[in-house]
Amino acid sequence: MRTTGPVIGRFLTELRGGRIVGVRTAEGKVLVPPLEYDPASGEAVTEEFVEVGPAGTVTAWAWVAEPRDSHPLDRPFAWATIKLDGADTALVHAVDAGNAKALRIGSRVWPVWRSERTGHITDISYFAPEVTKIVSPVRAEYRLQVGGSLLTFLEGVERGVFLGGRCPSCEKVYVPYRVFCPACGGPIADQLELPDTGTITTYAINNLPDPRAPEVPFVSAYILLDGADIPMIALVGGVPAHEVRQGMRVRAEWVPEGERTKSMANVRWFAPTGEPDVEL
Ligand SMILES: [Zn+2]
Numbered sequence: 001m002r003t004t005g006p007v008i009g010r011f012l013t014e015l016r017g018g019r020i021v022g023v024r025t026a027e028g029k030v031l032v033p034p035l036e037y038d039p040a041s042g043e044a045v046t047e048e049f050v051e052v053g054p055a056g057t058v059t060a061w062a063w064v065a066e067p068r069d070s071h072p073l074d075r076p077f078a079w080a081t082i083k084l085d086g087a088d089t090a091l092v093h094a095v096d097a098g099n100a101k102a103l104r105i106g107s108r109v110w111p112v113w114r115s116e117r118t119g120h121i122t123d124i125s126y127f128a129p130e131v132t133k134i135v136s137p138v139r140a141e142y143r144l145q146v147g148g149s150l151l152t153f154l155e156g157v158e159r160g161v162f163l164g165g166r167c168p169s170c171e172k173v174y175v176p177y178r179v180f181c182p183a184c185g186g187p188i189a190d191q192l193e194l195p196d197t198g199t200i201t202t203y204a205i206n207n208l209p210d211p212r213a214p215e216v217p218f219v220s221a222y223i224l225l226d227g228a229d230i231p232m233i234a235l236v237g238g239v240p241a242h243e244v245r246q247g248m249r250v251r252a253e254w255v256p257e258g259e260r261t262k263s264m265a266n267v268r269w270f271a272p273t274g275e276p277d278v279e280l
Pocket of ligand 1: 167168169170171172181182183184185186
């Protein structure tokens with residue numbers, strides 16, 4: 001055991017009080033943790049103590065993926081050098097960042113104090129990153145009363161076919177099936193079955209999880225079914241997200257017949273057919 005000198009002793013006493021102090025050197029720098037002598041000049045420090053922090057900035061860090069019993073945290077953490085606000089030197093402490101990606105040089109961290117302090121460096125349990133962003137899961141559930149034409153379409157989907165409607169005047173084919181032509185306003189009487197193959201016209205790579213998507217990132221796309229004039233939106237699967245492209249030929253992957261309901265969940269996603277791309 002080593003007895004602490006007056007400088008370190010003061011530092012530890014202040015920790016017990018929930019404060020972090022440094023000591024000023026003859027040159028005016030603030031050393032944290034304080035030392036009896038300025039490591040730069042070898043001169044004795046002054047007797048002036050300066051409260052610093054409590055927040056600071058990470059200047060370097062190393063990730064500990066598998067903490068040992070002797071470590072301050074029982075979950076993965078970082079050993080970091082932290083320059084507390086007002087200090088000219090950095091102290092080493094644990095940072096509970098959750099994962100290595102949450103930490104970078106320049107990250108702002110705050111001390112998390114132990115509730116019962118004894119005047120020891122472990123009075124600071126660890127440092128934690130400043131909260132600058134809150135990721136909060138939001139879930140909205142909709143129950144739509146299915147109208148007549150959409151019900152017709154979903155009954156088709158239950159049988160494994162996409163039903164479209166052809167406008168008798170402009171001859172445009174709409175999917176999902178609808179009863180009025182949005183272009184000319186006339187009624188659509190002709191119902192037709194469309195193939196479950198089509199072409200990706202546009203797509204988006206999504207990096208936020210979605211209960212309908214199997215993994216992140218996933219791709220949602222506008223797919224122009226063969227014979228249709230209006231694309232429909234669907235998931236794309238069976239292909240890495242970065243390989244999805246405009247003009248790619250795809251086919252619907254249906255869930256097994258016994259599991260089908262009157263819902264678009266019958267289509268797991270559209271997967272590439274392997275055919276050559278189509279010029280759009
Ligand atoms: Zn029309």
